[in-house]
Amino acid sequence: MQAISKNQIKYIRSLSQIKFRKAHQSYIVEGLKNAAEWLQQKADIEFIVGLATWFEENSEIIKQYTAAQCLVATEEDFEKISGFKTPNQILLVARMPEQAELANIKPDEWVLMLDKVQDPGNLGTIIRTADWFGIKTIVCSPDCVEQFNPKVIQSTMGSLLRVNCVYTDLVALLASKPETPSYAAILGGDQLDAAQAYTPGFIIMGNESKGISEAVKARVQHQLTIRRIGAAAESLNVAVATGIFCHALIS
Known part of the structure; x- marks a missing residue:
């Protein structure tokens, strides 16, 4: 062990910004539970x-x-590098894995597809949901929030280690795989039916306020809607809707 240096503090602080995470291909994992998960899974x-x-x-x-x-740090050091209001007693700097290849997706595999999901908490919860339902790949549009955002990491509670997030053009991907069924969460679509057997394919969820883009929607095979029972709520949180879709389509 050695004492953390000023340069290392500066480096770790820089990783709170996406441009430095991309430049160094490293990210921060903070908090006892998350750190324990990363260490247990033998992440890089x-x-x-x-x-x-x-x-x-x-x-x-x-x-x-x-x-x-x-690196041994003092409480004062943690106040400089921590993203928490109350700094914890451990922080990891982990190296980013190589992006998974879409060519490795199996024909009978369920894949989540996210169109411009921008809230870090939502993406983190969706990654945890994917892990729960055995989904190994999430395909994100380039304008989705980055999976290594500290708030995303905090929300995943280790699930990011078991779910691959791939960033690519959704329209091009859908166009290249016309044989793969696609199911999109869209208001006014056919009713999502948990009793129906669905063929594995893409589960597509849209932006928090605007939903799925018209360009992606034009490539979708099945437009589905969660049945609304109450009269007041106009929409569901995208992470909540993702859980309902996964349960209905996969279970």
């Missing part, structure tokens, strides 16, 4: 930053890492 860790007490209590866990990877 660049640095473990912790209070001296954390390292003392987790001496077995850190044996597989070099002294240069284990």
